[in-house]
Amino acid sequence: MSRHVxxxxxxxxxxxxxQVLDDLNLHLDDEEIVCLIGPNGAGKSTVLKTVFGLLSPxxxxxxxxxxxxxxxxxADLVRxxxxxxxxxxxxxxxxxxxxxxxxxxxxRESGLDDVIGRLYERFPxxxxxxxxxxxxxxxxxxxxxxxxxxxxMEPDVLLIDEPxxxxxxxxxxxxxxxxxxxxxxxTSILMVEQNAREGxxxxxxxxxxxxGTVAYEGRARSLLDNPEVSQLYLGGADYx
Amino acid sequence: MVQLAQLLVNxxxxxxxxILGAIGLSLVYSIADFANFAHGDLMTAGAFGALVAAxxxxxxxxxxxxxxxxxxxxxxxxxxxxxxxxxxxxxxxVGMAFAALVAVVTQRFIYEPLDAGSIELLITSIGVALGYRxxxxxxxxxxxxxxxxxxxxxxxxxxxxxxxxxxxxxxIILGLTAVLVIGLHTLLQYTTLGxxxxxxxxxxxxxxxxxxxxxxxxxxxxxxxxxxxxxGGVFLGLDTLxxxxxGFDILLVVFAAVILGGIGSVYGAMLGGLVxxxxxxxxxxxxxxSVEYSSAVAFILMVVILLVRPKGIMGEVT
Ligand SMILES: Nc1ncnc2c1ncn2[C@@H]1O[C@H](COP(=O)(O)OP(=O)(O)O)[C@@H](O)[C@H]1O
Ligand SMILES: [Mg+2]
Numbered sequence: 309m310s311r312h313v314x315x316x317x318x319x320x321x322x323x324x325x326x327q328v329l330d331d332l333n334l335h336l337d338d339e340e341i342v343c344l345i346g347p348n349g350a351g352k353s354t355v356l357k358t359v360f361g362l363l364s365p366x367x368x369x370x371x372x373x374x375x376x377x378x379x380x381x382x383a384d385l386v387r388x389x390x391x392x393x394x395x396x397x398x399x400x401x402x403x404x405x406x407x408x409x410x411x412x413x414x415x416r417e418s419g420l421d422d423v424i425g426r427l428y429e430r431f432p433x434x435x436x437x438x439x440x441x442x443x444x445x446x447x448x449x450x451x452x453x454x455x456x457x458x459x460x461m462e463p464d465v466l467l468i469d470e471p472x473x474x475x476x477x478x479x480x481x482x483x484x485x486x487x488x489x490x491x492x493x494x495t496s497i498l499m500v501e502q503n504a505r506e507g508x509x510x511x512x513x514x515x516x517x518x519x520g521t522v523a524y525e526g527r528a529r530s531l532l533d534n535p536e537v538s539q540l541y542l543g544g545a546d547y548x
Numbered sequence: 549m550v551q552l553a554q555l556l557v558n559x560x561x562x563x564x565x566x567i568l569g570a571i572g573l574s575l576v577y578s579i580a581d582f583a584n585f586a587h588g589d590l591m592t593a594g595a596f597g598a599l600v601a602a603x604x605x606x607x608x609x610x611x612x613x614x615x616x617x618x619x620x621x622x623x624x625x626x627x628x629x630x631x632x633x634x635x636x637x638x639x640x641x642v643g644m645a646f647a648a649l650v651a652v653v654t655q656r657f658i659y660e661p662l663d664a665g666s667i668e669l670l671i672t673s674i675g676v677a678l679g680y681r682x683x684x685x686x687x688x689x690x691x692x693x694x695x696x697x698x699x700x701x702x703x704x705x706x707x708x709x710x711x712x713x714x715x716x717x718x719x720i721i722l723g724l725t726a727v728l729v730i731g732l733h734t735l736l737q738y739t740t741l742g743x744x745x746x747x748x749x750x751x752x753x754x755x756x757x758x759x760x761x762x763x764x765x766x767x768x769x770x771x772x773x774x775x776x777x778x779x780g781g782v783f784l785g786l787d788t789l790x791x792x793x794x795g796f797d798i799l800l801v802v803f804a805a806v807i808l809g810g811i812g813s814v815y816g817a818m819l820g821g822l823v824x825x826x827x828x829x830x831x832x833x834x835x836x837x838s839v840e841y842s843s844a845v846a847f848i849l850m851v852v853i854l855l856v857r858p859k860g861i862m863g864e865v866t
Contacts, residue, residue, distance in 0.1 A: 362753065386759035394757065400750045403743065411747045414740070415759035457758065 311374055313338055313496050314359065314465055319368035321358040328354045330520040336465065341497045343528060345504040345541060346517035352500040353395055355517065356467045360392045361385055387415050391463030395470045398454035401443030405434050408442050408453055412460035427456045448479040455486060466490065468499045484510050504542050508532050516541050550711045555830050561718050561787060563825025564725035568780030569802040570817035571732065572773025578749035578812035579769045582669035587777060588799030589680035592792060593650050594778020595785040596684055598643025602695060606635030612687050631700050631716035640782050644775035651774030652767055677796065684792045692791040721783045728779055729818060736814065741768055749812065801828065801843060804850045810860025819861050824850065
């Protein structure tokens with residue numbers, strides 16, 4: 309049996325009666341960055357929510373290093389080394405920056421101040437504003453805080469939903485660089501991205517999701533080079 | 549001038565009671581996400597809990613469900629501090645613990661298993677309110693009681709100095725309310741539990757995603773809300789009478805305070821309680837308006853403020 313870090317097998321899932329995911333299969337291996345792309349409404353966010361226990365899979369299984377985690381409470385997954393940065397509402401607006409980071413580390417048994425100190429060194433903007441309410445941050449700063457909040461647990465696996473959404477191109481580069489750095493420090497990353505080309509460019513592998521199921525998968529490079537994928541999902545024009 | 553100062557003191561006493569009720573109601577709203585119509589009757593439960601405990605521990609046990617309870621006087625039960633015997637101070641703590649327990653049990657066995665939306669929970673809470681009240685009436689009858697403490701009258705030197713009548717009881721109500729409010733503020737701002745409570749109120753999903761056990765936070769919130777409601781109930785009983793309907797009758801005013809302060813904002817609830825309580829007691833100072841219109845004046849003030857600030861005084865601020 310394969311020992312992927314994270315694996316979803318034959319997963320159906322959705323909201324109430326409405327099915328969104330249909331026989332979804334994907335996996336994440338150690339050290340990888342895997343990028344999930346696809347049109348709006350394809351179910352990308354739903355994949356992350358189902359993996360992270362915010363939704364329970366209707367059928368199929370979700371495993372973490374071989375152990376079933378389908379429907380396991382997010383608060384437990386955090387303690388199992390999985391982190392998640394939601395697409396929207398991903399900071400506590402009425403709490404200060406410092407409090408946001410502390411909330412990110414409630415499940416830590418030790419070293420909270422150290423790890424927050426290191427995050428402040430890495431992201432001086434958070435340090436400067438540590439007493440300010442999170443809702444006063446700009447979009448880019450908010451994204452950095454959301455990302456850092458998840459990093460306080462030093463997760464082995466990180467799920468990130470559209471980290472670059474709504475950000476200026478100059479900031480998008482920073483965001484992707486941060487994702488890469490975290491990955492180099494040993495965290496496997498499953499990332500949803502609308503900026504498909506840029507997302508794939510920093511990824512090892514990719515999945516194209518369409519109508520709740522995987523339409524294409526492969527090395528990130530080969531997806532970028534695939535004319536059909538390019539035509540249908542990457543906006544076509546850039547394909548050389 | 550003196551008369552106004554007198555009304556201000558009365559207003560502060562009444563505000564204290566409203567504030568203690570409003571905090572819990574607001575906490576439930578912000579963290580458990582529904583308007584709890586049983587909150588007034590939780591105040592009643594706390595008031596009766598304190599009555600029973602003070603009786604048993606003071607050597608003058610009441611009759612409950614037709615059974616006279618045992619007398620277990622604590623040492624020094626009769627020592628009087630500011631008009632109240634030690635047994636009643638302990639009774640207040642027991643009443644707070646009792647109401648907290650009632651709130652937690654209700655959450656665990658009724659609200660939580662229902663796993664319903666805000667409207668369903670609101671309707672359920674009306675049933676819960678009737679349930680609490682029925683139990684109190686079965687246990688104590690529907691008559692009114694008091695904590696059986698003799699009023700020692702106004703504090704002489706304050707009367708001489710300022711010309712206003714302040715009773716030791718007023719001082720106790722104001723002092724203990726201040727302690728409780730400052731304690732809550734400290735908890736919310738400077739402890740991990742308090743931060744978790746604020747985080748859960750802000751965004752419950754993100755709280756879970758961050759690893760916060762929100763179920764535990766919600767129980768803690770019920771403990772705090774229930775305990776403060778009980779304190780408010782006891783103070784209401786000290787100020788007026790201990791009756792099975794006491795909490796229900798004051799619930800509308802408590803709701804007004806919460807709405808005025810900005811639904812779901814704890815600090816707003818405190819401010820709303822102050823404003824509504826003051827308006828209520830200052831009514832006699834308004835020319836041509838008699839004291840029967842106190843509640844009406846409080847509600848009119850609420851409506852006027854909401855016209856200016858539709859989300860309440862602290863809405864979208866905390
Ligand atoms: N909370 C929800 N309740 C009901 N339907 C939802 C909810 N969130 C998303 N959906 C629906 O699920 C489908 C997939 O949504 P989502 O996973 O957010 O897509 P993506 O992230 O790929 O844009 C969409 O049709 C969307 O309308
Ligand atoms: Mg999405």
